[in-house]
Amino acid sequence: xxxxxxxxxxxxxxxxxxxxxxxxxxxxxxxxxxxxxxxxxxxxxxxxxxxxxxxxxxxxxxxxxxxxxxxxxxxxxxxxxxxxxxxxxxxxxxxxxxxxxxxxxxxxxxxxxxxxxxxxxxxxxxxxxxxxxxxxxxxxxxxxxxxxxxxxxxxxxxxxxxxxxxxxxxxxxxxxxxxxxxxxxxxxxxxxxxxxxxxxxxxxxxxxxxxxxxxxxxxxxxxxxxxxxxxxxxxxxxxxxxxxxxxxxxxxxxxxxxxxxxxxxxxxxxxxxxxxxxxxxxxxxxxxxxxxxxxxxxxxxxxxxxxxxxxxxxxxxxxxxxxxxxxxxxxxxxxxxxxxxxxxxxxxxxxxxxxxxx
Ligand code: IPM
Ligand code: MG
Numbered sequence: 001x002x003x004x005x006x007x008x009x010x011x012x013x014x015x016x017x018x019x020x021x022x023x024x025x026x027x028x029x030x031x032x033x034x035x036x037x038x039x040x041x042x043x044x045x046x047x048x049x050x051x052x053x054x055x056x057x058x059x060x061x062x063x064x065x066x067x068x069x070x071x072x073x074x075x076x077x078x079x080x081x082x083x084x085x086x087x088x089x090x091x092x093x094x095x096x097x098x099x100x101x102x103x104x105x106x107x108x109x110x111x112x113x114x115x116x117x118x119x120x121x122x123x124x125x126x127x128x129x130x131x132x133x134x135x136x137x138x139x140x141x142x143x144x145x146x147x148x149x150x151x152x153x154x155x156x157x158x159x160x161x162x163x164x165x166x167x168x169x170x171x172x173x174x175x176x177x178x179x180x181x182x183x184x185x186x187x188x189x190x191x192x193x194x195x196x197x198x199x200x201x202x203x204x205x206x207x208x209x210x211x212x213x214x215x216x217x218x219x220x221x222x223x224x225x226x227x228x229x230x231x232x233x234x235x236x237x238x239x240x241x242x243x244x245x246x247x248x249x250x251x252x253x254x255x256x257x258x259x260x261x262x263x264x265x266x267x268x269x270x271x272x273x274x275x276x277x278x279x280x281x282x283x284x285x286x287x288x289x290x291x292x293x294x295x296x297x298x299x300x301x302x303x304x305x306x307x308x309x310x311x312x313x314x315x316x317x318x319x320x321x322x323x324x325x326x327x328x329x330x331x332x333x334x335x336x337x338x339x340x341x342x343x344x345x346x347x348x349x350x351x352x353x354x355x356x357x358x
Contacts, residue, residue: 004309005038007067009060012046012089013282014292015073021294021349022071022301028353029305029314040067044096045075045089045282055092061099069308070100070275071301074282098138102268102275103168104175105137105247106303109254109264114326115335118259121231129258131237132183134176135247137268139168142244162198164243169205175269176241177213186238188219190226190246202243223250230254255279262293262334265300267307274308276300290344293332295322298352321355328355 008023010016023039030036042060049055055075064070075089085091096102110130111119119126144161151157173189180187189206191199203220210218221229223246230237230250234257242250255264264279278296286292298318306315330351331340343351 003036003038004069005040005067006304007060007064007070008039008041009044009064009070009072010041010047011044011073011075011282012077013074013284013287015045015075015282017288017290017292017345018278018294018297019071019073021345022297024349025298025301025318025353025356028356029311029318032317032356033311033314035309035311044072044092046077046080048092049080049083049087049089055087055089056095056099061096064096064100064273064275068274069304070096070273071297071304072275072277073297074278074280076282077284077287094142096275097268098143100268100273100275101138101270102273103136103138104172104269105133105135105251106179106267106269106307107133107135107247107251107254107264107279108266108303109133109251109258111258112263112323112326114323114329115259115263117337118335119257121234121257125232126234126257126259129234129237131234131254132179132239133247133251133254134172134179134239134241135251136164136168136172136243137247138244138270139164140244162196162243162245164198164202166201166205169202170209173202173206173209173241174212176239177209177216180216180239181213184238185215186217186219187213188221188226188237188240190221190223190240190242190250192223192246193220194222199243206241226250227253230257234258251279260293260335262296262332263299264296265303267300267303269307274304276304276308290346291333292345293334294345294349295332295352298322298349317356318352321352324355325351 010019042063141162144163191202193199193203261280268275302315302318305311329340
């Protein structure tokens with residue numbers, strides 16, 4: 001009988017609905033595995049701005065640091081779209097990543113056999129695709145200084161800086177190798193070393209780290225070429241490791257290649273903390289309608305059980321229950337196709353929970 005503590009950040013838009021679904025799945029895990037999770041809720045994003053004036057209140061950060069893992073729904077919505085960038089809900093997300101030092105963002109993209117037709121690619125191209133993008137999350141051009149809009153000789157100039165120290169590169173690259181060595185043992189490192197010095201250093205560090213992982217096959221790709229190969233031969237990728245902005249772009253691409261954004265979970269991990277969230281956003285257009293797809297959030301919970309609590313068996317049980325529910329033909333509207341059964345958030349969750357019972 002274990003006692004675990006998680007912080008729950010529902011956020012905005014469909015966030016509360018999909019997180020509630022995941023928490024119901026967690027209830028089932030408690031029942032089946034005889035563990036208990038203490039859950040503390042806190043505010044982030046637009047709702048936190050409305051309540052406290054800050055997208056990431058001090059209290060939220062404190063609670064996150066005081067728990068073993070964080071489960072997050074989504075942030076943002078029309079209401080806050082016109083605020084300046086440093087006051088927006090998204091800033092809460094960028095700050096929590098930095099404050100918790102969540103330097104490695106794991107974004108798996110695999111094709112679910114029952115949904116293979118929802119990929120924009122031909123079935124035979126996408127078949128068997130199962131890749132994981134490891135994106136550096138707390139440095140690079142998102143955070144580098146100098147940054148801003150300045151004036152030079154009466155004209156405005158916009159500046160951002162792509163900067164990486166070798167230690168920042170090394171820790172995320174090592175994470176990539178470690179994960180690859182537990183999967184199909186293939187790592188693709190993505191950079192732009194034909195143009196950027198920072199990428200030249202990236203590639204050097206990757207080569208140094210390779211020596212510690214002799215059984216992992218390593219491939220280097222330039223980011224533009226990688227974008228092309230993900231569409232041409234998605235099933236040949238195992239783990240991709242790359243910097244912050246390249247990973248932002250490539251993980252969206254990998255996501256669309258395998259079918260639906262509503263199916264993509266993510267984990268953001270550091271040495272001490274970990275945060276789990278669906279890749280899709282707050283979808284304000286369908287918020288409160290009971291039709292959001294809860295699967296990405298439930299899969300994020302599954303990643304949490306595996307990576308933060310070592311509960312591999314519970315994680316597999318959830319993934320299998322989802323697969324079975326899809327095989328039975330249940331679909332939320334975002335993944336619906338003719339001949340399948342359209343259900344809302346609650347029924348989809350009920351079906352998944354039922355399938356966990358065997
Ligand atoms: C993501 C998103 C964020 C990012 C935005 C919302 C700040 O696109 O998590 O991929 O760029 O990191
Ligand atoms: Mg993104």
